[in-house]
Structures are given as structure tokens and as C-alpha cells.
Amino acid sequence: MxxxxxxxxxxxxxxxxxxxxxxxxxxxxxxxxxxxxPLELERSSAELPTELWLDIFRQAAELGVLxxxxxxxxxxxxxxxxxxVEGAARAGLYTNLITAGVTLTSERVRALAKAGLDHVQISLxxxxxxxxxxxxxxxxxxxxxxxxxxxxxxxxxxLTINAPVHRLNLARLPEMIEFALTLGADRLEVAHVQYLGWxxxxxxxxxxxxxxxxxxxxxxxxxxxxxRGTLAIDFVAPDYYAIQPKPCMGGxxxxxxxxxxxxxxxxxxxxxxxxxxxxxxxxxxTLQDAWFYGSAFQAFRGTAWMKEPCRSCPQRxxxxxxxxxxxxxxxxxxxNADPVCALSEGRAQITEFLAREPxxxxxxxxxxxx
Amino acid sequence: xxxxxxRLPDVGIDSRPALRSRAKLRHDQVRGRWVILAPERILTPNxxxxxxxxxxDGRRSVAEIAEQxxxxxxxxxxxxxxxxxxxxxxxADAGVLRx
Numbered sequence: 001m002x003x004x005x006x007x008x009x010x011x012x013x014x015x016x017x018x019x020x021x022x023x024x025x026x027x028x029x030x031x032x033x034x035x036x037x038p039l040e041l042e043r044s045s046a047e048l049p050t051e052l053w054l055d056i057f058r059q060a061a062e063l064g065v066l067x068x069x070x071x072x073x074x075x076x077x078x079x080x081x082x083x084x085v086e087g088a089a090r091a092g093l094y095t096n097l098i099t100a101g102v103t104l105t106s107e108r109v110r111a112l113a114k115a116g117l118d119h120v121q122i123s124l125x126x127x128x129x130x131x132x133x134x135x136x137x138x139x140x141x142x143x144x145x146x147x148x149x150x151x152x153x154x155x156x157x158x159l160t161i162n163a164p165v166h167r168l169n170l171a172r173l174p175e176m177i178e179f180a181l182t183l184g185a186d187r188l189e190v191a192h193v194q195y196l197g198w199x200x201x202x203x204x205x206x207x208x209x210x211x212x213x214x215x216x217x218x219x220x221x222x223x224x225x226x227x228r229g230t231l232a233i234d235f236v237a238p239d240y241y242a243i244q245p246k247p248c249m250g251g252x253x254x255x256x257x258x259x260x261x262x263x264x265x266x267x268x269x270x271x272x273x274x275x276x277x278x279x280x281x282x283x284x285x286t287l288q289d290a291w292f293y294g295s296a297f298q299a300f301r302g303t304a305w306m307k308e309p310c311r312s313c314p315q316r317x318x319x320x321x322x323x324x325x326x327x328x329x330x331x332x333x334x335x336n337a338d339p340v341c342a343l344s345e346g347r348a349q350i351t352e353f354l355a356r357e358p359x360x361x362x363x364x365x366x367x368x369x370x
Numbered sequence: 371x372x373x374x375x376x377r378l379p380d381v382g383i384d385s386r387p388a389l390r391s392r393a394k395l396r397h398d399q400v401r402g403r404w405v406i407l408a409p410e411r412i413l414t415p416n417x418x419x420x421x422x423x424x425x426x427d428g429r430r431s432v433a434e435i436a437e438q439x440x441x442x443x444x445x446x447x448x449x450x451x452x453x454x455x456x457x458x459x460x461x462a463d464a465g466v467l468r469x
Contacts, residue, residue, distance in 0.1 A: 016400055016401075018412060062400075063400070064398075064400035064401065066396070066398060066405060066407055066412055067407060067412065092396065094394055094396075094407035094408075096409065096410075118392065118394065118407075118409075119392060119409045121409075156391060157392075158391065158392030158408075158409055160409050160410070186392055186409065186465075187409055187410070189410075232465050234410070
């Protein structure tokens with residue numbers, strides 16, 4: 001497949017992206033068991049220089065991107081983070097910083113706020129130091145996160161607490177809600193881990209039981225009623241326990257694009273794991289060119305690529321066949337239906353996995369790393 | 371820090387609404403429309419809602435906003451109040467407007 005393919009007849013129907021996920025670096029002080037970075041992490045020596053990121057932000061705004069998510073790794077590991085935030089804000093983008101919060105000083109937070117940052121999302125691994133360390137291998141992280149969250153609120157920035165949940169921390173979901181409330185967060189995201197990449201490696205350790213999943217839904221439902229108008233809670237259900245797949249990325253090449261630390265322009269952060277896709281680099285290609293003409297963006301855009309049962313499914317414009325990376329990881333073919341779908345052939349292995357006797361003693365953890 | 375106290379979410383004629391600090395009203399040049407940008411969400415208010423939002427500064431009451439719109443539209447203020455309260459309530463419920 002070539003890098004650039006001519007547009008199909010449906011070219012005029014391609015809408016510009018609304019969001020850009022800028023993975024500024026893969027460096028991170030944490031080594032979480034479910035890290036969403038690829039198994040092959042990019043080295044700091046390959047990272048894009050400041051000027052190129054600033055140009056990417058301008059290109060993104062011109063293309064139609066409204067919100068930028070400055071992520072990583074740990075985005076504040078970049079020495080030029082204040083300059084990058086300033087550039088994103090100057091380009092007119094609503095600027096989100098997605099951080100672990102363990103290296104975020106109040107001085108840095110004030111500088112970021114002054115630079116035009118709109119919103120900070122701080123991850124929460126657990127509400128105990130012990131639990132935080134088990135997931136991240138970082139000691140004393142919780143205390144640092146609390147300090148960072150306070151600094152964010154003192155600087156007048158919007159704050160979201162993002163709590164990935166799984167078997168090891170679900171018992172403390174009520175405490176996580178209290179944590180977000182106490183820190184004055186605007187939003188709490190309770191997101192069941194997506195079992196891809198590092199999380200798939202750790203699936204045996206992290207997969208919750210059905211009872212835990214049901215309890216988490218009930219806890220969130222009750223908290224939403226109790227905290228209406230005070231704390232908004234977003235909930236991401238675990239797709240293994242669902243019968244329909246998630247519309248991954250809101251549909252491939254439909255709403256979001258990703259730029260990796262080294263400048264690869266991707267339709268989703270896991271796309272490089274899919275064989276036979278060719279990606280372009282922001283070092284020598286514009287975002288616009290990649291979005292409208294790049295072969296990788298067209299590969300799974302819309303519904304023409306689908307096989308059955310997706311092709312004739314009434315849900316095909318709603319879930320877009322689910323996650324390509326999950327289809328590849330579990331069925332060996334990225335063009336198959338997402339195997340969490342009850343209509344897919346792959347569903348049997350999900351059902352089988354969930355029906356196994358969970359190994360509570362299982363202790364083999366794979367922390368992210370180079 | 372004003373956004374974070376418990377609040378009554380109901381909009382009335384004495385409410386003095388304003389966009390919350392986390393929400394930004396911007397003109398989307400590429401799509402030729404106004405948008406409200408907030409954490410992980412994008413709202414697309416209609417033209418009438420945009421006119422109202424431009425007057426929501428936290429100082430004007432809903433009644434005062436309606437009076438100004440009545441002049442602009444050459445319409446009855448009471449009718450406008452009845453029109454804009456549900457719009458403002460919707461934005462408050464969506465978490466982007468404080469009242």
C-alpha cells in the first residue's frame with residue numbers, strides 16, 4: 001500500500017477532525033500496568049523539536065481541530081511544555097494537559113495557566129499509596145498528585161480526575177469519588193481499563209469480575225444522582241462485559257488524529273500495531289494531507305472496508321465495527337468485527353476468558369518500559 | 371473557585387448566568403459556527419443561544435438579558451424570557467453555565 005492514495009468518490013463527505021492527541025513524549029516516571037502507549041516505546045532522542053510541535057498545532061487549528069490533548073507519557077517531562085501550551089492556546093485550541101501529576105509543581109502549574117492552559121486531567125491509580133505503587137511502581141505518588149490537583153484548582157484551571165479501574169482498585173471506587181470531590185474537581189472519569197497493549201499483557205491480573213463491574217455501575221449511578229451539579233462523572237464500561245463494541249475513536253479517521261513523540265500521524269494511538277498500514281510523518285507531511293489522503297486514515301474510514309457481520313449490521317454507523325486493534329489482537333485480523341460484539345465469531349473467546357476461574361493469586365505483572 | 375460550591379441548578383429571571391471558567395465560547399472558522407468548548411466535550415449552540423450567551427456576563431440578570439434582546443429583536447421581553455430560560459437551563463444542566 002502506498003502512503004498516499006487518491007480520494008474515493010466519498011471524499012467530499014470526509015469531515016475535518018475535532019481533536020488532536022499530541023503524545024509529546026513517551027517518557028514517564030510511572031510504569032502503569034495498563035499504559036496506553038505502544039509496547040514499542042519511542043526514545044527521547046527521536047522526539048520532535050519545539051518548533052515542529054508549534055507548527056503542528058497551527059496546522060491542526062487550520063484543519064478544524066478544536067481541542068488538543070497534550071499527553072504522553074508524561075507531557076510535563078518536556079522542558080518546553082510551557083512554550084508548547086502557549087503555542088497551542090495561541091493557535092486557538094482548547095488546551096488539555098493529561099498528566100500523572102507526580103512532577104507537577106505549583107510554580108509550573110501557574111506558568112501553564114498563564115500560558116493559556118484550559119484544563120488539566122490528573123490520573124488516579126488508587127486512593128492508597130500502596131495501591132498506587134503496585135500499579136505504577138512509583139513510590140509516594142499519591143501525595144504528589146494531591147498537591148498537583150490543589151495547585152491546579154488554586155490556579156483557577158478546570159480539573160478532571162481520571163481513574164482507570166480494574167480488579168486491583170475497584171473496591172475503592174467510593175473513595176475515588178470522594179477524592180475527586182474533596183479536591184474540587186469538575187469531572188471524574190471512571191474508566192474501566194481497555195485490554196490492549198500493556199493492559200492485554202496484564203489482563204489476568206487486571207480483569208474485574210462481573211460482580212465488580214455491576215457494583216461499579218451501581219456506585220457511579222448513585223453518585224451521579226447525589227452529586228448532580230457538583231461533580232460530573234463520566235463512566236467508561238468494560239467492553240468485555242458488553243454485547244456491543246465501543247465506537248473506538250468515534251470512528252476511524254472521523255473525529256480524532258494522533259501525533260506520536262517522533263511525529264508519526266496516526267488515526268488512533270495503537271494504529272502502528274496493525275500490519276500493512278503506512279503512516280506519514282509530520283516531519284515531511286502536513287496533517288491535512290495525512291487526514292484526507294493518507295492511506296492509513298482511509299483504511300478503516302466509513303463502512304466500505306467491513307466484512308460480515310458488520311457490513312449489513314444496523315449498528316455499523318454507530319459503533320463502526322468497534323476497535324481495529326482489539327480485532328487484530330484477539331482474532332489476528334484487523335478487518336474482523338471487534339470480538340466483544342455478540343454477533344462476531346470472536347466473541348466465543350471473550351466469553352471463554354470471562355468464564356475461567358480468575359487466578360486471584362496471579363502475580364506476574366508486566367510494567368511498561370523500554 | 372466560584373464554580374465549585376453547591377449550587378441550585380434552576381434558572382430563573384433573577385439568575386445572573388455566566389459561562390463557567392472551564393467553558394469557552396469560540397467561533398469555529400472552519401465549520402462556520404459557534405461552539406462551546408469544555409473538558410472532553412463540544413457543544414454547538416444555535417444562533418439564538420449564542421446571542422444570549424454573549425450577554426451572559428454574570429452581572430446581568432435573565433430579566434435584563436431579555437430586555438436587551440427584546441430591543442435587538444423588536445420583540446416582547448416576556449416572550450423572550452419564556453424562550454431563553456429553557457436554553458439557559460439546558461446549558462446549566464450540561465455543566466457549562468453557572469447561574
